Amino acid sequence: MSETNQRSATIAVLVENEAGVLARVIGLFSGRGYNIDSLTVAPVDETGRISRITVVTSGTEMVIEQIKAQLDRLVPVHKVSDLSLEGPHLTRELALIKVVAQGDDRVEALRLADAFRARVVDATTESFVFEMTGNAEKIDAFCALMRPIGLAEVSRTGAVAIARGTRHIAA
Template identity: 65%
Template sequence: MHIQDEAVERHVLAVLVDNEAGILARIAGMFTARGYNIESLTVADISEDHAISRITIATNGPPHVIEQIIHQLDRLVPVHSVRDLTESGPHVQRELALVKVAGKGDNRIEAMRLADAYRARIVDASTESFIFEITGAPEKIQTFVALMREVGLVEVGRTGVVAVGRGPNAG
């Protein structure tokens, strides 16, 4: 089987790291140096003493590339653990987006109707535009943004994926 024949899979990785300057650059540099793609990346301090951060990376590639990514991340010194949430079982993933839409008349009414159907919340409004806040699976966000293009999409800001494994154990 040739590499180009392998199925590309999307994986969500949870990486626990020391909360120190430069770790994000080292991880991004590792991806860049090896030609791996980062679909989204989020990072936040998760410990009470601010010593540990959790980096959530959505990436894609054939299974052997995902395995290489995990092994490379695991070798970085300030990395405590790498968990492939996609492989380790059920998990919940969400993303937040702010979506600005401009329009009047029918387009304005349609934007509000679609926002209601997608449970997007109006966080700012003027007589000529709205900013909607929407959370959900990345596919839901993508679909909502595509629909808003048809009624006056101006701008989109997305957080990237955050994910947590289901069940009582920490990952």
């Protein structure tokens, strides 16, 4: 698979919220050797019957089309939507970032957090935990700047995405 022929795909999948559905979706990827770059899932309707799975993957156009077709064939799947192809969409992640620092490094960590609009959600005399939302590149850039200051730990949700404007995915 040539690098030039690959693309990233953000795929939203509406499924029945029942035991084993996520395992079946993951099994589809692992059984065929497809990589999952990011995966999030949560109930999205008022009754809790429908869940939305957001998968970020990459591959050739043919591989991504195969993934979507195979997802669409799974019984509890209601709708498969490739947000990457269907028009403008928003993608965000949530990250909790722990920085252990003292002295001037603490001041620098707070200055950078302010510039990146990260929020302090925990502070001790030796550490901060920052909460940040944004695209993956923003979070990666913040972590890279925190590394020399004292980046200790990162926990990320993975991507969630939604179409812009009036377009929407309905079951």
